[in-house]
Amino acid sequence: MNYQFDFGVVFERAPELLWATLGTFGLAFAGMALALVIGVVGVIGRTSPNKIVRAPVIAFVEIVRNTPFLVQIFYIYFALPLMGIRLNPTTTAIIALGINGGAYAIEIIRGGVESISKGQVEAGYALGLHKADVFRLIVLKPALRAIYPSLTSQFIMLTLTTSVCTSIAAYELTSAAQRIESDTFRSFEVYFIVTGIYLVISTVMMGIFALISRRYFSYPTR
Amino acid sequence: MTASDNTQSMLISLEKVEKWYGAFHALKDINLTVRKGEKIVLCGPSGSGKSTLIRCINVLETIESGQITVAGRVLDGSGKAVDAIRREVGMVFQNFNLFPHMTVLQNCALAPMRVRGMGRAEAETLARKYLERVRILDQADKYPAQLSGGQQQRVAIARALCLEPKIMLFDEPTSALDPEMVKEVLDTMISLARDGMTMICVTHEMGFARQVADRVIFMASGEIIEEAEPDVFFTSPKHERTKTFLGEILAHH
Numbered sequence: 181m182n183y184q185f186d187f188g189v190v191f192e193r194a195p196e197l198l199w200a201t202l203g204t205f206g207l208a209f210a211g212m213a214l215a216l217v218i219g220v221v222g223v224i225g226r227t228s229p230n231k232i233v234r235a236p237v238i239a240f241v242e243i244v245r246n247t248p249f250l251v252q253i254f255y256i257y258f259a260l261p262l263m264g265i266r267l268n269p270t271t272t273a274i275i276a277l278g279i280n281g282g283a284y285a286i287e288i289i290r291g292g293v294e295s296i297s298k299g300q301v302e303a304g305y306a307l308g309l310h311k312a313d314v315f316r317l318i319v320l321k322p323a324l325r326a327i328y329p330s331l332t333s334q335f336i337m338l339t340l341t342t343s344v345c346t347s348i349a350a351y352e353l354t355s356a357a358q359r360i361e362s363d364t365f366r367s368f369e370v371y372f373i374v375t376g377i378y379l380v381i382s383t384v385m386m387g388i389f390a391l392i393s394r395r396y397f398s399y400p401t402r
Numbered sequence: 403m404t405a406s407d408n409t410q411s412m413l414i415s416l417e418k419v420e421k422w423y424g425a426f427h428a429l430k431d432i433n434l435t436v437r438k439g440e441k442i443v444l445c446g447p448s449g450s451g452k453s454t455l456i457r458c459i460n461v462l463e464t465i466e467s468g469q470i471t472v473a474g475r476v477l478d479g480s481g482k483a484v485d486a487i488r489r490e491v492g493m494v495f496q497n498f499n500l501f502p503h504m505t506v507l508q509n510c511a512l513a514p515m516r517v518r519g520m521g522r523a524e525a526e527t528l529a530r531k532y533l534e535r536v537r538i539l540d541q542a543d544k545y546p547a548q549l550s551g552g553q554q555q556r557v558a559i560a561r562a563l564c565l566e567p568k569i570m571l572f573d574e575p576t577s578a579l580d581p582e583m584v585k586e587v588l589d590t591m592i593s594l595a596r597d598g599m600t601m602i603c604v605t606h607e608m609g610f611a612r613q614v615a616d617r618v619i620f621m622a623s624g625e626i627i628e629e630a631e632p633d634v635f636f637t638s639p640k641h642e643r644t645k646t647f648l649g650e651i652l653a654h655h
Contacts, residue, residue, distance in 0.1 A: 302462050303499035307513035308488040308565065317512065321503045399503045400547045 189364045190373055193356075200356030201377055207273050207352055208339040208385070214278025215338060219285025219331075224315065226290050237286065244283035249344055252276050257348045273345035273352075281338040288330045292323035325397040332389040336382055343378075353377060411438045413569055413600050414459060419468035421454060421624075428454050430624040432468070438568075441595050442602045443611040443632075446621035447647060452604045455621070456571045459602070460491040473568050489517065492562030496574040498554040500546035500561070506533065507542040510561045517565065525564075532560040536590050552583030556590050563594075570594065572603040606651055612636065620644045 190197075225237040244252065253276040256267065267275070296319050304314035324331070343354040357374040361367050414436040421429035429451050436442055444452045457463040459472060461484045470477040473490040477483050500509050510529035514520045520528070533539040536556040546554055555575055562570060572591065576584045588610050595601055595614040605611070611618050611632055618635040620628040620643075628635070628644045639645050 297497075297499075299495060299497050299499040300501065303493075303495060303501070305462060306460055306488065306491075306493040306495075307561070308485060308517040309513065313516050317516070318501055322501075325503070397503075399545045401502055402547055 183368070185369065186366060187369050187373070189366055190360060190369045193360045193364075196356055196360065197353070197373070197377065200351065200353045201381065203351040203356075204339070204342050204353045204381060207270070207277060207342045207345060207350065208335075208381075210274040211277025211281055211338055211342070212335050214274060215281030215285050215335070218278060218282025219289045220320070222282060222286035223289045223293055226286055227293055241283045241286050244280055245287075249276070249280050249341055250347060252280060253345065253348060269345070269348045269350040272348055273342070273350040276345070277338055277341065280341070281334065284334050285331060288327050288334060289323060291330075292325075292327035293319055295326045296323055321396070328389075328393060328397060332386070335389070336385055339381060339385055340378065353381075412436070413438050413440075413473055414602075415469075415471045416455075416458070417469045417471075419455075419458065419470065420466045421451075421458065421463065422466050428624050429458070429465070432626060434619070434626065436569075436600060436602065439598050439600055440616045441600070441614050443615040443618045444602060444604045444621065445606055445608075445611070445618065445647070445651075446627075450621040451624040452621045453573050454624075456493075456573060456602055456604055459569075459571060460488055460493055462493075489565060490568045491571060492565055492567035492569070493571045494555070494558050494562055494573065494575045496577050498546070498551070498558045498578070500554055500558055502546055505543050505545055506538070506549070506557050509546070509557060510564045513561070514564050529560070529564055532563040533557070535563065536560045550583060551579045552586045555579065555583075555587045559587075559590055559594070569600045569602070572601065572605065574604050574606075576605065576607060608636070608651060620647065622647070 222237050222240070225233050226241070228234050253272065256276050257269070257272045260267070300318055300322070301314055304318045309317070342350075342352050345352055346354040346358060349355055353374060357370050361370045364370070412435055414434070416432050416434045419429055419432040420427075432455060434455075444455065446452050454463055458465050458470060461477065472487045475483055475486050475490075477487060500506075501512070504512065507526060507529050510533060511522065511525040514525035514528050515522060518525075530539060530542065533542055536559050538553055538556050538560065541549055541553060541557070546557070549557065559570075559575075575591070576587050579587060584607070588607060591601070591603070591610065592614055601614075603610070603615075615632050617629055618632050619626055620635070620639075620641075622643050628639060628641050630639075635644075636648065639648055
């Protein structure tokens with residue numbers, strides 16, 4: 181092996197990588213926020229006693245979880261414009277990430293909701309609270325706490341999945357890497373550094389999740 | 403208490419109540435009236451329908467036929483009737499069912515804020531008043547998991563009292579407690595009874611029944627078998643099933 185490593189040409193593009201890293205964070209956080217909203221709202225439908233409410237949610241979850249993310253993002257980016265819905269790459273990426281993450285979040289959060297004892301719900305009703313208040317004030321927080329590790333690892337997955345958004349040229353780290361690589365032909369160096377950056381991104385995410393957990397879910401149990 | 407049949411003072415009435423769980427006949431032709439200030443102890447073997455009966459009163463269970471009236475309001479299946487009745491009825495559960503993610507104070511202030519529309523300060527003042535009433539105010543800022551079972555149940559009583567209900571339902575409030583904690587909960591209930599609260603208690607604490615009950619009702623297989631003042635109930639039960647039950651339960655106490 182007589183390959184001469186040259187990280188210099190990649191370091192020259194550091195600002196570009198840095199901005200792209202922020203782009204990745206942006207996509208990830210926006211995608212997560214949307215996924216969480218879809219997850220929480222979806223789980224209300226998913227656990228409804230009414231079949232007409234439940235069925236479309238189940239269909240949504242099954243379709244999204246059993247098709248590739250790449251196809252989903254292409255569908256939104258290339259197929260929807262034919263129906264007059266034209267979205268820019270960033271918006272497309274956020275929606276695709278949110279929908280994909282949301283489908284998984286629904287099933288994860290459902291597990292949490294079902295882990296809450298019936299007695300908690302009954303105590304809420306006995307105090308005169310309505311269904312929406314019982315869910316929002318009594319069920320939701322302990323349910324999220326119960327599934328927090330699964331939900332956050334799903335969100336780390338979502339963060340790494342942002343790299344697939346390079347396929348529609350969304351502004352994120354992997355697109356930047358491809359651009360630099362095709363300019364410099366330094367594949368090893370570029371992807372070595374980008375791999376490191378993804379590791380840092382994941383670590384930062386986990387740190388943020390731990391902070392959130394300490395702030396919101398730190399009440400003692402048993 | 404003098405048994406005046408004044409409908410004005412009647413707080414709860416159940417008429418010809420029938421309840422089924424699928425093919426299981428849980429409540430059979432239940433007729434019961436409770437006057438203001440009356441304390442009723444409901445006992446019977448497990449599966450006899452006593453918990454189901456009190457759960458029908460605050461609509462945690464629905465009935466198949468019959469009529470339930472609480473504080474002058476007929477349970478007609480409307481959401482308004484359910485709301486109105488739940489405002490008048492406090493309930494204490496066997497497993498406390500405190501909300502683990504809220505402090506003791508937050509547990510108690512929740513319903514006053516969400517159901518009675520109070521502001522936080524007002525609701526917390528009310529909560530403190532009832533926590534003081536069950537003598538646990540010093541634990542107001544702790545979480546339920548940091549309290550003993552007896553303390554948790556007293557908080558649950560305070561939480562129910564914060565709605566300032568006319569009626570309190572107790573569903574085996576001491577059954578999940580370690581023996582040494584039963585007394586503190588019973589003492590709280592006795593003191594509540596002394597203040598004139600209308601109470602229906604599902605319990606096997608016969609000492610409590612003797613001390614505070616105006617009537618003891620014995621249920622088996624979804625039916626009210628026997629109903630009498632405690633003295634009569636314990637000394638000269640009429641039915642064979644009551645005698646068997648009392649024989650078993652008193653042997654253990």
